[in-house]
Amino acid sequence: MTSNNSDASTNTDTSSASSVTSSLGPLDLEKGQGTKEQSIEEIVASLGDTVGKTRVDNPKMSATGVDVFYADKQAIFGVDLDIANNEVISMIGPSGCGKSTLLRCLNRMNDTIPICKVTGELTLDGEDIYGRDTDPVLLRARVGMVFQKPNPFPKSIYENVAYGPRLHGLSRNKSELDDIVITSLRKAGIFEEVKDRLDAPGTGLSGGQQQRLCIARTIACSPEVILMDEPCSALDPIATAKIEELINELSENYAIAIVTHSMQQAARVSQRTAYFHLGKLVEVGHTADIFTNPRHELTEKYITGRFG
Amino acid sequence: MNHTDPTDSETSDADRSSTDTLGMTRSDTTAKVKASIKKRYARERRFRLYGLIAILSSLSFLAILVFTITKNGLPAFKQTFIQLDVTLDAKTLGLGDEPDQAQLLKANYNGTIKKALLAQFPDVKKRKDKKALYKLISKGGQYDLQRQVMESPDLIGQSKTVWLPAGDDASGYLKGMVDVTIPEKKRRFKDNQIEWIESLKQDNRVAERFNWTFFERGDSREPEMAGIKGALFGSILTLMVTLILSFPIAVASAIYLEEFAPRNKWTDIIEVNINNLAAVPSIVFGLLGLAVFINFFQLPRSAPVVGGLVLSLMTLPTIIISSRAALKSVPPSIRDAALGLGASNLQVVFHHVLPLALPGILTGTIIGMAQALGETAPLLMIGMVAFIVDVPATITDPATVLPVQIFQWADLPEKGFVEKTSAAIMVLLAFLVAMNTFAVILRRKFERKW
Incomplete structure (x- = not known):
């Protein structure tokens, strides 16, 4: 299934080996040599097809044989993955493993990087999103994104949420727009905190509030899929808990893909988990299975904190 | 070295000290840091003093300049x-x-x-x-x-x-x-x-x-009848032409180069050339203006329209470079946010990036305009140095500008023109201060935090 072509893996062999070595502690190295346990380099070199079920019954988005290149450097190698309706899928893996890159491919945010090239097939409801007829603007209205750092516009809270609907002409008049703004803020669980100061600048909120404002802004466009790129990495545990709760609620209506460095977070919010390593999708499966019974050696090593 | 009881503290440190990986006792480190710390502070104090001296001397030069000009100019x-x-x-x-x-x-x-x-x-x-x-x-x-x-x-x-x-x-x-x-x-x-x-x-x-x-x-051969109005209006008209031409062109070029243009050999060449143009001596632009606007396009000589065109050429690189820097400094997260919501590239630029970059762009524009206001050399080449009595009413009337007027008056033998020269400099400086104040007000208005 995975088109793990040989020349691509040799291409990155040297760089991958060194980066993995550096991420290992001295103890791991000593242990790896001489014993029957394989070293990380050996495992990576022998990476084969993705372990686990990459396909689901009701895919909202699906990727087939996706390769991503930044100029000559390949960042993602033949990834197959489905994102199901009304489900949260979390993507985990060490830094630089390509999980954010894949996420950004899903709403073509990578288009802004001129040296980035995407091959393979990515579909939304069966339509090729990199196809000639697909408009990235429309795609991004359907596939919303929440970023790592809260990035509200330097405008009022109201304007932040109203921007998307206004852009796409989703409301016919002021009162409809007001409704959208209030509903979105309410869905994002921030309305009670800001209802008295909708005219205050969005940048004046706390980090957690800003991130929820960004989520409200995203759902105001009524997207079908929400992509989240480490949405809690800049937040404290209380704000994180609020966002996670919110993700749980949102998963009833949206397909959500979340990139995270926190395995606890992945375990808490997602139904399925995909583990990436050096641009390859190593294992995918139900979250409970991945964390309690990983089938691939690398996954096991990662979730038990042996590297990463 | 006038430490307070250094021996005492050192011995007591040594008693308690443990040996670290480098084989140095902790008290060794303390002593070494103590020895160097004084030097470091002295260096910092010296540097601050140099800075203070530099600022004070430049301030005193400015004060002397303003004082002399005011003293000479007030009788006028x-x-x-x-x-x-x-x-x-x-x-x-x-x-x-x-x-x-x-x-x-x-x-x-x-x-x-x-x-x-x-x-x-x-x-x-x-x-x-x-x-x-x-x-x-x-x-x-x-x-x-x-x-x-x-x-x-x-x-x-x-x-x-x-x-x-x-x-x-x-x-x-x-x-x-x-x-x-x-x-x-x-x-x-x-x-x-x-x-x-x-x-x-x-x-x-x-x-x-x-x-x-x-x-x-306007100007006159008799110092007591000579006025600044002609030159002042000449300057205003010329700067208007410069602003109207250079601001939109420069901002549009900056936006295109920064936000839309592909990164390739051609845009690299353009970028290098813009940077070079900013360093071209202004008299060269005057020669260009003479050859192109007056000789080829047959535009009137000594007219603010030609002056404005020439000064636009000179101001364009300044505004383009500072506008690009301002656009570049807008955090990419804002672009991502807007793009992620489904804004088109143009909408991203005009709804978010440009408003945030505007204070920087305005600063660059004002610097360019101030430069243009004080420019003399290129205007000599296109005939704005002529003796013109009438106050210009349109951009095609013959005119002169403030710095050229100062240059002309400074050259005249009559004693009465000495005070006029200084007074004209005062008017020029007042014009400059007014322009800068306007810029600061505009910048305050558009400045937003993120």
């Missing part, structure tokens, strides 16, 4: 007038019974003034003395009289007491700028003239008023 804002009783009889004016406007325009007002002066000082008989006497009143006085008569022709035949501007030497004397201790032969303002002026002074026929002439008239 005062104008001296002499009161005369003129008899506007038709015979002296050379007019018939029913003079029309054209005749009134050409009438001999000078003769009338001369007659009035002779009437004031009946003792003056010699031709040379008469000539000296006539110089007390400015040659511009006749135009004042002409205007008054043309406004109400029924003045003809009457006697009238009028205030006429004093000649430049008389004016200089009255402002205390003539050193009477210099022997008479060596000074322009002679003893007999001083005598006349003093007698006029005693009759209360001399007055000093605010020099409206300076702000109401």
